[in-house]
Amino acid sequence: MAYVITRLCVDCLDQGCVEVCPVECIYEVKQAAPPERPNMLYIHPTECINCGACEPECPWHAIFEDRELPDVFAGDQALNAQTEEQPKLFRVASPHRDAEGRLQPKVRPTADDVRLNRKRWDDKL
Numbered sequence: 001m002a003y004v005i006t007r008l009c010v011d012c013l014d015q016g017c018v019e020v021c022p023v024e025c026i027y028e029v030k031q032a033a034p035p036e037r038p039n040m041l042y043i044h045p046t047e048c049i050n051c052g053a054c055e056p057e058c059p060w061h062a063i064f065e066d067r068e069l070p071d072v073f074a075g076d077q078a079l080n081a082q083t084e085e086q087p088k089l090f091r092v093a094s095p096h097r098d099a100e101g102r103l104q105p106k107v108r109p110t111a112d113d114v115r116l117n118r119k120r121w122d123d124k125l
């Protein structure tokens, strides 16, 4: 079992999950990665210790346990697994900080923002 970041993270990337992960197992794509690689974060399935700390931190509700993935995001488990299969394409994500080293404040989405983001991927909503 591991946690999975879904495409609901695409272009959101506020990195709240990264700030709380105790084992630094959340990755981002390197610039040299193929352009079709989604602009999102990824959880390394073997390094993840299944602590669950990241899931409630995600304001976009983009993180799920693998066994609870909605069908529409089932393919995202394989996307996350690429961190293990193709490690050269990824690097550990770091929290966004300002020049003084303080964590950047987060833009909190509204409930409508979250719903509309999900609708981008799940047209049944």
Ligand code: SF4
Residues within 6 Å of the ligand: 003, 020, 021, 022, 023, 024, 025, 026, 043, 047, 048, 049, 050, 051, 052, 053, 054, 055
């Ligand atoms: S479940 Fe825990 S270990 Fe796994 S990615 Fe989330 S915070 Fe990190």
Ligand code: SF4
Residues within 6 Å of the ligand: 005, 008, 009, 010, 012, 013, 014, 015, 016, 017, 018, 041, 057, 058, 059, 060, 061, 062, 063
């Ligand atoms: S907290 Fe959610 S939206 Fe933000 S980077 Fe992590 S998975 Fe993506």
